[in-house]
Amino acid sequence: MKSKTEQINNSEPVVAVDIGGLILKNPVMTASGTFGYGKEYAPYIDLNRLGALIVKGLSLEPRKGNPPPRIMETPCGMLNAIGMENVGVRAFIDEKLPFLRPFDVAIIANIFGETIDEYKKIAAILSAAEGVHGLEINISCPNVKKGGIAFGAHPDTAYEVTGGVKSLTDLPVIVKLTPNAGDIAEIAESVEAAGADAVSLINTLTGMSVDVEQRVPHLKNITGGLSGPAIRPIALSMVWEVVKRVSIPVIGVGGIMDANDVLEFLIVGARAVQIGTASFINPRATLDILEGIDNYLKRHHITDINDLIGTLRDGCPTS
Amino acid sequence: MSDVMSLLVGQIVQNRELVPRYFFLMSVKLPESLATPLPGQFVMVRVRDRRDLLLGRPFSIYAFARDKTAPVIELLYRTTGRGTIALSRLKSGEYLEILGPLGHGFDIFPEMKKIVLLAGGIGVVPLSFLASHYRKLPINDRLRIIAYLGAKSADHIVGMDRLQETCTDVKISTDDGSSGYHGFVTELLADDMESYLHGDSVIYACGPPAMMKRLAKLLGDRPISCQVSVEERMACGVGACLGCAIHVKAVGDKTRYRRACQDGPIFDIREIIWN
Ligand SMILES: Cc1cc2nc3c(=O)[nH]c(=O)nc-3n(C[C@H](O)[C@H](O)[C@H](O)COP(=O)(O)OP(=O)(O)OC[C@H]3O[C@@H](n4cnc5c(N)ncnc54)[C@H](O)[C@@H]3O)c2cc1C
Ligand SMILES: Cc1cc2nc3c(=O)[nH]c(=O)nc-3n(C[C@H](O)[C@H](O)[C@H](O)COP(=O)(O)O)c2cc1C
Ligand code: FES
Numbered sequence: 127m128k129s130k131t132e133q134i135n136n137s138e139p140v141v142a143v144d145i146g147g148l149i150l151k152n153p154v155m156t157a158s159g160t161f162g163y164g165k166e167y168a169p170y171i172d173l174n175r176l177g178a179l180i181v182k183g184l185s186l187e188p189r190k191g192n193p194p195p196r197i198m199e200t201p202c203g204m205l206n207a208i209g210m211e212n213v214g215v216r217a218f219i220d221e222k223l224p225f226l227r228p229f230d231v232a233i234i235a236n237i238f239g240e241t242i243d244e245y246k247k248i249a250a251i252l253s254a255a256e257g258v259h260g261l262e263i264n265i266s267c268p269n270v271k272k273g274g275i276a277f278g279a280h281p282d283t284a285y286e287v288t289g290g291v292k293s294l295t296d297l298p299v300i301v302k303l304t305p306n307a308g309d310i311a312e313i314a315e316s317v318e319a320a321g322a323d324a325v326s327l328i329n330t331l332t333g334m335s336v337d338v339e340q341r342v343p344h345l346k347n348i349t350g351g352l353s354g355p356a357i358r359p360i361a362l363s364m365v366w367e368v369v370k371r372v373s374i375p376v377i378g379v380g381g382i383m384d385a386n387d388v389l390e391f392l393i394v395g396a397r398a399v400q401i402g403t404a405s406f407i408n409p410r411a412t413l414d415i416l417e418g419i420d421n422y423l424k425r426h427h428i429t430d431i432n433d434l435i436g437t438l439r440d441g442c443p444t445s
Numbered sequence: 446m447s448d449v450m451s452l453l454v455g456q457i458v459q460n461r462e463l464v465p466r467y468f469f470l471m472s473v474k475l476p477e478s479l480a481t482p483l484p485g486q487f488v489m490v491r492v493r494d495r496r497d498l499l500l501g502r503p504f505s506i507y508a509f510a511r512d513k514t515a516p517v518i519e520l521l522y523r524t525t526g527r528g529t530i531a532l533s534r535l536k537s538g539e540y541l542e543i544l545g546p547l548g549h550g551f552d553i554f555p556e557m558k559k560i561v562l563l564a565g566g567i568g569v570v571p572l573s574f575l576a577s578h579y580r581k582l583p584i585n586d587r588l589r590i591i592a593y594l595g596a597k598s599a600d601h602i603v604g605m606d607r608l609q610e611t612c613t614d615v616k617i618s619t620d621d622g623s624s625g626y627h628g629f630v631t632e633l634l635a636d637d638m639e640s641y642l643h644g645d646s647v648i649y650a651c652g653p654p655a656m657m658k659r660l661a662k663l664l665g666d667r668p669i670s671c672q673v674s675v676e677e678r679m680a681c682g683v684g685a686c687l688g689c690a691i692h693v694k695a696v697g698d699k700t701r702y703r704r705a706c707q708d709g710p711i712f713d714i715r716e717i718i719w720n
Contacts, residue, residue, distance in 0.1 A: 162685035166707070169450045170683070182687075191702055197678050197688035199500045199528075204680060208687045211702060354499050383496070406681040407491065407499060408452045409544070 139423040140430040141416075143177070143397050145375050146323025148260050148298040150177040150232055150398060153431065154388070154412050154419075157379055157402030158183050158236035158262060158302070159208065160353075163222040164229075170409035175416065177398060178232040181222070183264050184252075185237075186244045188214035198335050198344035203356030203381070204403060205333050207347035210238055215248045219255045227257040234260040234300070237291075242277075246290045253295040261297050263287060266304030266329035278304040278329075281316035288320035300377065303327040303368075305357075310364050311371040318372045326377035326400060327368060328361045354403040355381040362390055369395030369436065383411070385418020395436035453479060454493075455543045458517060460535055468567070468603045469533050470507075471520045473541060479516045482506045483550030484575035485674055485711045488518065489682040491542040492531050501544060502528045503679050503706070505571040505651075508607075518543075521604065523567045547682045548710050551575050551649055551672050555584050558645040562592040562612070563634055563660060565652020569594060569604035571674045572651055576611040589613040591637075595630025595656065599623035631659040641669055649673070650714065658719040671714040677705040684708075692718040 141152040155178040161167055163181050173179060191211025198205045213221065218235070226233050235252050239245035245263065252258045265278030265287055277283040288301050301317040303310055305328040314325050330351025335344045343349075361380025369376050378391030379400040388399050404411035419431070428434050455473035463470050482488075489501030508519040524530050535541070551571070560579055562572040576590050590612040596602040598621045608615045617625030618633045626633045630652075641648070648671040650660055657673055664671055677689040684707030691709060693716045695701040700718055703709065 160681075160686060162683075166681075166683050166685040191687060191690060193692065194690040194702075195678050196690055197680050197686070199498070199678075202496050202499055204499060206680070206686070206688060211687050211690070355496055403499070403680070406686060407501065408542075409681075409683065410451055 137429075139420065139428060140432070141419065141423070143375075143432065145260075145300070145377070145398055146298040148178075148232060148323075151175075152177040152416055152419075153392065153398035154416050155234070155377070155398060155400045156180055156405065156412060157400035158264065160402040160405050163218070163226070164233075165222070165225050167405065167409055171413050173226075173229045173231050175413055176231050178234050178260070179226070179229075180234040180236050180262055180400065181218070182212050183210055183236045183238040184212050184215045184218050184248060185210060186215055186239065186248050188212065188217060193346045195344065195346055196350075198350070200333065200335055200352065201356060203352050203354030205335055205345060205350035205352055206330070207345050207350035209347065215251050219251070223255060223257050232259040233257055234262050236262040236264050236302070238264045242287050242290050245287050246294050249291040250294045253297055258297065260300060261291065261295060262300040262302050262326060263291055264302050264329070266302050266306070278313065279307040281312050284313050285316045285320040288317040288322050292321040298323040300324040300326050302329055302379075304329050305331050305360060305364055311367045314368045314372050314376075318374050322374060324375040324377060324397070325368065325372065326379055328357070328364055328380045331357055331360065353381070355383050357381045358387060362394060365391055365396050366394040366438075382415070383407075385415045385422060388415055388419060389422055389434075392431070392435050393438050395438070397435055450480070451478075453543045455518075455541045457535055457537050457539050457541065459537050460533070462533070463521075463603060464600060466533075467523060467601070469522055469524065471522065471532070472517050473520065473543065474515045474517050475543060477515065479518075480546055481511070482509050482518065482546035484578045485550035485571050486546035486548050487682075487710060488520075488543050488545030488547065489679070490520070490532065492528070492535070493540055493542055495531065498528050498531055500680050501542070501682060502532070503676075503682060505674065505710075506546065506574055507570045508574055508577065521567065521570050544682055548706055549708075551674075551711050553578070553582075554647050555582060557647050558587060558589060559641060559647075560588065560590040561634070561641055561646055561648040562590065562608075563630060563648060563650040563652065563656075564592065564604070565595045565630060565656040566597070566601065567603065568651030568653070568656075568674070569608070570651070572649055573604050573607045573611070575649055576608060580611050592616065593618070593630050593634050595619070595633075595652065596624075597621065629656070629659060631656060631663055634660075635663055638663070638667070642667055644668065647671070654719065657714070657717075661714050661717070661719050664714065672711050673714045673717070674710045675705050675712060675717065676710070679706050682706045692720070694718060
């Protein structure tokens with residue numbers, strides 16, 4: 127017979143987390159723009175196993191996106207300037223959402239507007255649709271001329287967009303923050319005051335890369351957003367900073383490739399994480415990560431993942 | 446639901462230099478679960494444990510065989526940058542990450558009598574696989590496959606040996622005249638164009654954008670269909686990132702972007718806007 131402690135050690139740890147009232151099976155979500163509308167990765171992974179699925183950013187009307195080349199690899203990262211190509215919120219509901227509804231996974235719509243009014247309209251349309259469980263407001267896209275980052279770089283406009291969307295929806299609202307603003311924690315405080323249920327950070331960092339033979343930028347848009355492991359230490363320090371300043375859940379995003387990376391974010395205080403660029407490299411990255419987290423929790427005898435969140439200790443590693 | 450496709454680990458059987466520091470032929474042994482690739486499909490290839498080389502590199506499949514032990518794919522590649530140079534340094538026995546086969550293959554037209562292939566440089570890769578596919582069809586007896594192969598110079602001609610096995614005729618052009626016709630490969634095709642306009646021929650092409658553009662112009666609205674394999678930088682290879690945008694015509698005067706990886710890499714040449 128097994129002893130009582132052995133039984134506890136062998137039982138599955140609790141990994142569910144609460145993101146502003148939205149209960150996720152586990153803290154691993156897909157990052158917007160890196161997982162299509164979900165269907166693209168359905169041949170590769172069981173979508174039911176994700177904590178949440180965040181779809182490509184949606185605008186009120188369809189957007190064509192930027193001319194190519196839109197992406198370029200950089201050391202341990204990539205630049206993208208997709209330009210918010212998307213089918214538009216109505217086509218999303220008619221053509222993309224029906225595929226997702228049968229899955230037992232939280233669907234979060236990432237939304238993007240050029241004006242506050244547009245954000246509000248998109249939020250209202252999605253709130254009336256069946257099968258959307260949360261909204262993520264993108265006030266941090268660096269690749270479009272109007273909207274996006276224009277709202278995310280200032281506490282006042284960030285407040286206004288958040289408040290506007292909140293007034294029109296009962297869905298949990300996550301606000302996605304940009305690392306390209308002066309003080310990201312100040313923006314976080316501002317959107318918390320406006321009623322945000324959670325914040326996610328970071329979106330991509332503005333970057334650039336040049337072909338020296340021809341002396342031209344690698345991207346047609348000239349600059350793009352940097353993602354991938356190159357940005358992880360920056361994302362982590364920003365999450366750590368923001369966690370100290372707000373009491374709403376913080377979702378860590380940026381350069382996460384494996385379970386170890388996720389654990390870093392959880393330990394500094396993130397309640398959940400988003401996996402972006404890693405899915406491009408390995409379509410199964412999210413599920414491999416979940417398995418890795420599970421192993422860690424068991425190895426450290428942690429029965430509930432929430433007991434790990436925000437447990438960063440003083441000092442440095444001893445050998 | 447079960448996981449259907451996944452990132453595969455392949456083992457290099459051989460990685461041979463065909464033209465020094467330029468063209469390499471690599472064969473890779475893959476797990477049994479590899480889906481049978483169609484001509485025109487591609488794979489994303491990654492050097493393992495190299496986070497600096499973050500993204501997979503797309504390569505068309507050059508050949509495929511499912512021998513007694515395991516499926517083996519062949520890649521033929523040109524070293525142009527960090528990723529392909531790193532690939533060229535790998536030795537047999539080493540491992541690679543492979544995702545695929547991805548994208549749509551070429552449409553096959555069994556009713557056609559003449560299959561015309563137009564290859565610019567390394568563009569020969571998917572066309573060579575296509576030629577061997579056509580040769581395996583029951584219509585083989587009456588099928589003529591004519592390949593037009595363009596290269597910078599005689600020592601940059603690649604893929605000839607295979608084409609000579611599968612094609613009825615292989616015509617060569619070089620930019621510097623060091624082998625075959627002196628000039629663009631599209632000019633070589635232009636000379637024979639009349640003979641392909643009787644409803645019994647189809648053209649397949651792959652090559653640098655300048656060649657494709659000249660081909661599109663040459664074809665105009667002549668009565669012959671033409672499919673091309675396009676190239677664009679890719680991150681995911683599965684249609685999720687929207688990185689690989691190809692500018693195409695849409696209804697009316699409108700244009701839009703389609704994904705090279707998921708909507709292609711094979712397109713009707715007349716759909717694409719070449720700029
Ligand atoms: C569908 C498809 C099939 C291809 N088939 C072949 C083939 O059979 N043989 C072959 O030699 N090459 C092929 N290519 C081109 C090949 O992908 C590039 O040469 C290769 O990615 C260059 O990588 P690099 O790191 O050496 O170059 P770098 O310039 O250092 O690469 C930087 C980034 O740009 C991308 N990139 C650079 N050039 C190209 C290109 N021409 N097309 C797409 N992405 C590019 C790289 O993938 C990488 O992400 C194909 C491309 C596509 C899209
Ligand atoms: C190709 C691409 C497209 C993206 N599109 C969006 C988007 O539509 N909306 C959004 O909020 N973030 C978008 N992002 C940002 C990611 O969601 C994420 O914040 C960022 O990539 C950092 O995470 P990562 O390093 O794990 O990729 C995109 C990122 C990439 C690479
Ligand atoms: S490479 Fe990602 S959509 Fe084509």
